Amino acid sequence: MPPKKKKQEEQSKKALQKKKEKLLEDKTFGLKNKNKSNKVQQFVNAQKQSIMNTGTTATTRKAEEQKKQEKLARKALQKAKKAEEEALFGEALMAVSKKGGSKFDGKEGKVEAKGRDHDDGEKKGGTSRAMKMMFQMDAKEMEERLKEDPNYVPTLEDKIEAERQKKLAELKASGNKGTPVTEATFKEWQERKRKRKEAEAKKLVEQEMKKKKGGKGLSVLSGRELYNYKKDLFKDQDDGGEDVTIDDVAEKVDASLFLEGDDDLDDIGDD
Structure with missing residues (x-):
């Protein structure tokens, strides 16, 4: 809710309460023994309950309860996110803090950076500073740092990254730059890929034709595969026919079929 609207709502509630x-006070003014008589106190309490509950309908109570539930749900979501x-990232950030002299707060998920980039860390946030430090470390160094942590459990991403670094190291060692x-x-x-796909399509069709009654035949191929396999099956109707102009058609029209003058219209009987 915008601050201005919230302030107006609070002022409205205060005015209503007053x-x-x-x-x-007006309804209970002048009552004797207000603080001693039980009957008078019962009357005062009944009036108070009636007046204070005015305007608090079932819909209002339901809306307030819904707001309360939404607030609790937001808090639970924030807690789950943290x-x-x-x-x-907790374990990785802890490993980074050992290398860069950073202080990691596991509860809040923040890193307090120390060193030449301390000011930048305060401006941009501890997490971004920690991620920058992680990218500055190579995979081997990061792996060694993580292994020092007894609570570290390798994830699938870690295994993939380790395998990628292994392949990269092998490529560098071989001297083959690709x-x-x-x-x-x-x-x-592209040409090698096209020929390979044509060979695969041909092999697939041959295997299908060897089956009983020809199997599925060419229907085993997709539209693109079928076009590349046998292009002569696809023929554009417009390109296949001869171009016919209006003059060509007019030459073949029998002129005797048309009336020569307006006088002939009189010979036509009315239906």
Whole structure:
């Protein structure tokens, strides 16, 4: 809720409360033994309950209860989010804090950075500073830091990253820099891919034709595969026929079928 609207709502509630208190005071004004007589106190309590509950309908109570439930749900969601962040990044951030002299708060999920980037950490937030430090570490160093933590449990992402780093190290050690991607090499790769797919489609059709009654035949192929396999099956109707102009049609029209003058219209009988 916007602050301005919230303030107006609070002022409205205060004004309504004062109005109720004034009305209660007017209704109980002049009663004798207000604080001693039980009957008078019962009357005062009944008037107070009646006046104070004025305007508090079932719908209002339901709306207030709903607001309370929504507030509790938001708090629970924030708590669950913090717990998830701690479970996902807590161990990595703790490992980073050992290297960079940062203080990690596991409950809040924050890192207090110390060093030359201390000011930047305060401005941008501890988590971003910690992530920058993580990217500055290579995979081997990060793995060693994480292994030092007795509570560390390798995740699937860690295993994938380790395998990727292993392949990258093997590639560097072999001295093979790979094939540079140029227009020529890309076209060669496309041609090899096309031929491979054509061979696969041909093999699939041959296997299907060997089955009883020809199996599914060409229907085993997709539209693109069928087009690449046998393009002559696809023929554009517009391109296949001859171009016919209006003059060509007019030459073949029999002129005797048309009336020569307006006088002939009189010979036509009315239906």
